[in-house]
Structures are given as structure tokens and as C-alpha cells.
Amino acid sequence: MVTRLIAVLIGCLLALTVAGTVFAKSSAVTVEIVVTGTNGVETFIVNGDALCSWGTSENNFEKFGGGGAAGSFHGYKTLTCGDGSGTFKITYDAATVFGSPQDQGGWKLYGGTGDYAGCTGGGNLVGYYTDTGIVDHYTGQVSCP
Numbered sequence: 001m002v003t004r005l006i007a008v009l010i011g012c013l014l015a016l017t018v019a020g021t022v023f024a025k026s027s028a029v030t031v032e033i034v035v036t037g038t039n040g041v042e043t044f045i046v047n048g049d050a051l052c053s054w055g056t057s058e059n060n061f062e063k064f065g066g067g068g069a070a071g072s073f074h075g076y077k078t079l080t081c082g083d084g085s086g087t088f089k090i091t092y093d094a095a096t097v098f099g100s101p102q103d104q105g106g107w108k109l110y111g112g113t114g115d116y117a118g119c120t121g122g123g124n125l126v127g128y129y130t131d132t133g134i135v136d137h138y139t140g141q142v143s144c145p
Contacts, residue, residue, distance in 0.1 A: 027048045027049050027050045027141075027142065028048055028139075028140070028141055029046055029047065029048030029050055029051060029121070029123075029138075029139070029140060029141070029142045030046070030047040030048065030137065030138070030139045031044055031045075031046050031051070031079075031090075031137075031138040031139075032044060032045050032046075032047075032135065032136070032137055032138075033057050033077070033079075033135075033136040033138065034133065034134075034135050034136075041056075042056060042057035042058065042059060042077075043055070043056055043057065044056070044057050044079055048142065050119070050121075050142040050143065050144050051081075051088065051116065051119075051142060051144075052081035052082065052083055052085050052086070052115070052116075053082075053083075054081075054082045054083075055079055055080050055081040055082040055083075056079070056080050056082070057077050057078070057079045057080070058077065058078045058080075059075060059077050060075050060076050060077065060078070061073065061075040062074050062075045062076070063075075066095075069097060069098055070095060070096065070097045070098060071095065071096060071098065072093065072094065072095040072096075072105075073093075073094055073095075073096075073103075074091075074092065074093050074094075075091070075092060076089055076090060076091040076092065076110075077089065077090050077092070081114075081115075081116075084114075085114050085115040085116070086112055086113045086114020086115045086116045086117070087112060087113045087114065087116065088109055088111065088112035088113075088116040088119055089109070089110055089111040089112065090107045090108065090109050090110070090138065091107065091108050091110055092105060092106070092107045092108075092125055092138075093105045093106055093107075094106075094125060094127065096127075101128065101129055102126055102127055102128050102129065103126070103127040103129075104124070104125065104126045104127070105124070105125050106122065106123070106124055106125065107122055107123060107124075107125050107138050107140065108121070108122035109121040109122060109142055112144075115144070116144060117145075118144065118145040119142060119143065119144040119145070120142070120143055121140055121141050121142030121143060122140050122141070123138060123139050123140015123141060124138075124139055124140060125137065125138045125139075
């Protein structure tokens, strides 16, 4: 009886330890990337605890397609954390109607270094055009090991 009780307690402790590890850095996030000026300088801030809170972003635009009244585009961004904790990459696909004040689409987190190695996630994005550049809002779910 005592052996069984000890085994159950050990099993419960292991389950709690694994659950705490799996869910410790999983959260809903909002990433705001601000692109200013003509030189494409990008900065970002994050609301949510799975990723660092701020840093710089490098855009790698891959392709644009469309014509007439609308178009779509694809690329990826490398985000470097300002606190030195690592980098992470997101790929994006979005579309716009020409003359619209915004574009919209989806994103996926697909790689990282440092604290963000093995992170996964994704969600929706909306880009707002301003007089000085673009403000992109990426919302979704991110999970890090």
C-alpha cells in the first residue's frame, strides 16, 4: 500500500513538472513592427511573455504578385532581441487592395536562436500604411520549449 502511494505521488510530481515545462512559455502574443522612413529601419515591441519585449527587425521581401486592383506578397523577417536573448524568424503572406489604408494576411514563426530555438507559432497580421512608413500588427499564439 505504501509503495503504491509513493508511486502515485511520484507520478503526480512528474506530471506537474512536465506540464510546467510544456506550458511555461506558451502565450498569446501581439508583435508590433514599425517600419519608418525610406531606409526600411524596423523596430518591434511584443506584448506576451513567450518572446522578448523589444528589438530590431530585418525584412527579406521575397515576391509580389497581382495586378489590376489587388496584389499579394510574401517574405520573412529576422527579429533580433534588444536584450541579447536571441533571434527568431517569421514568414508572412499578405494581400492588399491598391489604395487601401492596410494589408492583411498570416504569419508563422519558423526558427530561432538562443532562448527562442525551437519556438513555434503563428497567427494573423494587419499592416497599416502611414505617412512615415508601415505599422504591422502580428497577433497569434507562440510556444517555446
